[in-house]
Amino acid sequence: MTGLHFDIGRVLLLVCFGIVPLVGIILGFFAPSLRRQLPLIVAFVAGIVPILSLYIPKAFLSAPGQGMSPRLDQYLIIVAGFALPLGVVNVIQLNTRKVGRGEKGWFFSLVLLIGLFVMGSFGVYGAFSGTGIGFLPNGAPTPFQWMTDWLFQPLQSTIFSLLAFFMASAAFRAFRARNVEATILLVAGVLVMAGRVPLFDLLAYPFPPLKPAAASLTQTMGHLTEWIMDGPNSAAQAGIIIGSALGAMAMAIRVILGIERSYLGLGKGD
C-alpha cells in the first residue's frame, strides 16, 4: 500500500513537471498563447503541493524524502544546480565582451575573469587530482585553500567592515531631530545606545566615589533599554510581521491561482 502511494506521488510529479511542460512546449510552437499558460499551470501545482502537505500528512504527499513536497524541494536544488552554470556563462560572456570592446571599467572585468579562471582552475585541479580544495595530508593548504584564506576572505572582511562606517553615516542622517517623530527616534536611539554600553561606568572611572551610583544608573538604563526593545519595539515589529505574513499569503494565493502574473512580465490582458 505504501509502495503504491509512493508511486502515485512520483507519477504525479513526473506528469506535472515532466510531461505537461514538454507537451506545453511542443504545443507552444503551434499556439503561442499556450506557452504563456504553461508556467501558470506549473506554478499552481508547485504552489499547492507544499500547502496541502502542511495539513495532509499522507505519505505520497509529505513523507520525508519520498512525498511530493519533499521531492519538490529536491527538484529546486537540482534546478538551481543547473542554473548556476548559466550564471557563470553569463559572467564570462558579459565580461569578455567588456574587455574585448574596451568599455568603461574593462580593467575590473579583466580582474574578475582572471580571478574566476585561476580559482576555478585550482578547484578543478583539486577535484581531479584527488587533493581536494582544503588541506593536504601534511597540513599544508591546497592552492585553492591558500587563495581562499589569503585573498578571498580578507576581501570579504573588508567589504563587511564597511558596515560599521555606513551605520554611522546612516545613524547621523536618521537621528536628526527634524520633526516630532524624528525626535522620538533620536531620544529612543540614544537611550538604547546608552543602555547597551557601560557608559556611566566609563564616565565614573576617574571618580571612585561615584562608581556605585554609576553602576546603579547603568543597571537602570539597561532595564529601560530592555523595556524599549521588548515593549514598543516588539509591538511595532509584530505589527509589521503580521501584515507581512498576510501580504505574503495573499501574494502566494494570487500566484498559485494565476491571478498575479507580473512576475512573468505579463500584465492585464497578456
Added chain:
Amino acid sequence: MRWVIRHCLLAILVFASAASGAPSGTLTPPPPELPAPDQFVAKDRPGDSGKAILLTWKDPPSLPAGATFEARRAEPPAYEWTKVADVKAGVQRYVDATAKDGVVYRYELRVHHADLADTLGLAGTIGPAVVSDPVASHDNWIKPERMNSLVACVLFLVLLLGSIGMAGRGTQFFIRRIAGLNAVDEAIGRATELGRKVLYVPGILSPGDIQTVASLAILGHVARATARYGSDLDCPNRDPLTFTSARETVRSAYLAEGRPDLFREEMVNYITYDQFAYVAAVSGRMVRERPAANFLIGHFFAEALILAETGQSTGAIQIAGTADPAQLPFFVAACDYTLIGEELYAAGAYLSREPVLLGSIRGTDLAKAALLLLGLVGIVSATLGHDWAAALLKTQ
C-alpha cells in the same frame, strides 16, 4: 578422641561463621516488587506520514527512584520480543519510529530497575509486563494539531476570493496611496531624462522566497516602464534561479510593451553567489556608472545598508522594499522611499491597477482587521483569566 575432634570442628565452624559476619539462621530478603505500568496504550501516531507507533502510559504511584520503562515489540503470531527502547520515568510516552506501515505489532512495557538485585541476587530487577493490543502504523489524512491553522487559511481564502469576486463584478475599493510605488514612474522618468540607467536589485535569495517573487512582480512593472520610456535597465543577480527568472520577466515585459528590440541579454546579468563579492560588484557599479534610480527590493541581509548607503552617496533616487524587520531601519534611513512589509506584497497589484488584484489587497486588509479584533478579544479574555485565545492561536 572422636568426640573431641567433632567438637573441635564444630567450634571452628562456629568461629568461622561468626568471623564472616553472616547472620546465622536467616535468608537474604527478597527484592521489592516492581509495579506494572498503568494505562499502557499503543496506537498509530496520529497526524503523521506513517512508520511510527505512539506508546503512552502512566507512571505507577509506587515506582521506586531510578526505575526505567523497557519497551519491547513482537510481531504476532510470533512472540519473539525485541527491545525497542528504555524510557526514563516521568516521560510517559515513546514514539517507535522504526515501525513498518501495515505490519501488525504488539508492544510490551515493563518497569526495570538496574540497581536492585533480582531473586538470584543478580543486578537488575524487572517488573510484570503489560502487553498492548495489536497495532499497525499507517499514514493519515489530516494533522489534527493544525486544524486551527487550516480553518484560518480557509477563512482567509474565503475573504480573499470574496473580495476578488466583488472587484471582478465592478465594486470599487479604496486603496490608500503608497508613496514608494507612486514614485516608481517618477524615478524611471528621471533616469530617462538624465540618460542614465535604472538599477534593479531583486534581493539575494532565490524565488523560493516569497519576497523574491514579489520583487520579480515589481521588476515586471519596472521593466515595462523602462521599455515604454526607452531607458536602460540593469538587474544584477546573486542567485542563479532568480537570475534566470528575472531575465524571463524582463524579456516578457519588453515583449508585452511591444519593444523587444530594446531588450538586451546583459540587462539582467549574473555576478556571483558570494554575498559580499556581490555587494562589492553592485556598489562598484553604483559608483562608476551612477544609475539615476536604484530599486533595492526583495530579501536582504547585511548588504542592505552597504547598498543603500552607497546608492545614497551617488545621489540616485532610491526605492527600497523588504519584509524583514531587521533590515527595514537601514532602508528607511538611507532610501527616499521604502516599501514596508505588506506594501512589498501589495506592490504588484497596486502598480497594475487591475481591479481583481486590488480586490485581493482589500481581502488582506479585512483579514488584518479580523486578526486585530481577535487579538483585542484575546487580551481582554486573558486579563479576565481565560486562556482560550492563546490555545486557539497555538501553532504546531
